[in-house]
Every structure is written in C-alpha cells, then in structure tokens.
Amino acid sequence: MPGPGTMHIGELAERTGLSLRTLRHYDEIGLLTPSGRTDGGFRLYTADDEARLLLIRRMKPLGYSLEAMGELLAVIDGLEATPGDRVLQQRLDAIRAEALERRGRLEAQLAAADEFVERLSGR
Missing domain, CATH: 1.20.58 (Methane Monooxygenase Hydroxylase; Chain G, domain 1)
Structure with missing residues (x-):
C-alpha cells in the first residue's frame, strides 16, 4: 500500500494518460525515477514525480x-x-x-x- 502522498505506477499511469510500459521505460533510462519503492519492490511516485512526468508528456508533441x-x-x-x-x-x-x-x-x-x-x- 502506498504511503501518504505516494501512488503506485498504475495510478500515475491513469492520472497522466501514459502506459505502464512507458513509465517503466522512463525508469529504465533514468528519465523518471520513482521517489521510492515498497518493501515488495513496487515503484512509488509522488506529486513531484507526476509534475515531472507531465512536463515530459508536454514535450512529446513538440x-x-x-x-x-x-x-x-x-x-x-x-x-x-x-x-x-x-x-x-x-x-x-x-x-x-x-x-x-x-x-x-x-x-x-x-x-x-x-x-x-x-x-x-x-x-
């Protein structure tokens, strides 16, 4: 379960309109590294991560x-x-x-x- 102020990759994907695959790829190449991980190794993202991702998404059409x-x-x-x-x-x-x-x-x-x-x- 994410802690206060964090979200799992699925929620971030839903909120930004990007796929899980894209988010994982961005993590692999260091473009968007999650702010944390659960004890089970699941990625955790914050509002700052979401803002960073939205900036990236806005660059794509350009x-x-x-x-x-x-x-x-x-x-x-x-x-x-x-x-x-x-x-x-x-x-x-x-x-x-x-x-x-x-x-x-x-x-x-x-x-x-x-x-x-x-x-x-x-x-």
Missing part, C-alpha cells in the same frame, strides 16, 4: 527526443540546486526559444490542416 527531454530535466534540476547558475539559465532560455520555434511549426501545420478540412467541406 518532437523532443528522450535524450533532449533528459537534458531539459537536468537543466531544471540544476537550477533548483543552484538557482543563480547563469550557464544553466542560458541553456533553459535556449530550450524555451527552441520550444517556441517548434510550437510555431506545429501551429503552421495545424493551420494547413484546417485549410485542408475546410476545402473538403466545401466539396
């Missing part, structure tokens, strides 16, 4: 690789440990700028898709 996701998380972790680190802040700013570019490309694709659907509706 086409980020797992490696790039890991880099972003390392930058965020570094800034939490050393808030004034200028190098890490500059890297975060660069990642943010890249995310805006990726979002712009998606927006253009969506506009093209809307135009396509509109043309099909007129026939």
Whole structure:
C-alpha cells in the first residue's frame, strides 16, 4: 500500500494518460525515477514525480527526443540546486526559444490542416 502522498505506477499511469510500459521505460533510462519503492519492490511516485512526468508528456508533441527531454530535466534540476547558475539559465532560455520555434511549426501545420478540412467541406 502506498504511503501518504505516494501512488503506485498504475495510478500515475491513469492520472497522466501514459502506459505502464512507458513509465517503466522512463525508469529504465533514468528519465523518471520513482521517489521510492515498497518493501515488495513496487515503484512509488509522488506529486513531484507526476509534475515531472507531465512536463515530459508536454514535450512529446513538440518532437523532443528522450535524450533532449533528459537534458531539459537536468537543466531544471540544476537550477533548483543552484538557482543563480547563469550557464544553466542560458541553456533553459535556449530550450524555451527552441520550444517556441517548434510550437510555431506545429501551429503552421495545424493551420494547413484546417485549410485542408475546410476545402473538403466545401466539396
């Protein structure tokens, strides 16, 4: 049974819309390590783990690789440990700028898709 403020992998999967397989894979590659384990070895996650996972999930539609996701998380972790680190802040700013570019490309694709659907509706 999870302790107060923790959840098992199934609950985390349900809350985030990701599969158990994906969560296990993220653990295997070190992208999202559970905050703890039960005596029986079951993964336990916290609200902070859930927030981290939701950040990862939000990067997926922008086409980020797992490696790039890991880099972003390392930058965020570094800034939490050393808030004034200028190098890490500059890297975060660069990642943010890249995310805006990726979002712009998606927006253009969506506009093209809307135009396509509109043309099909007129026939």
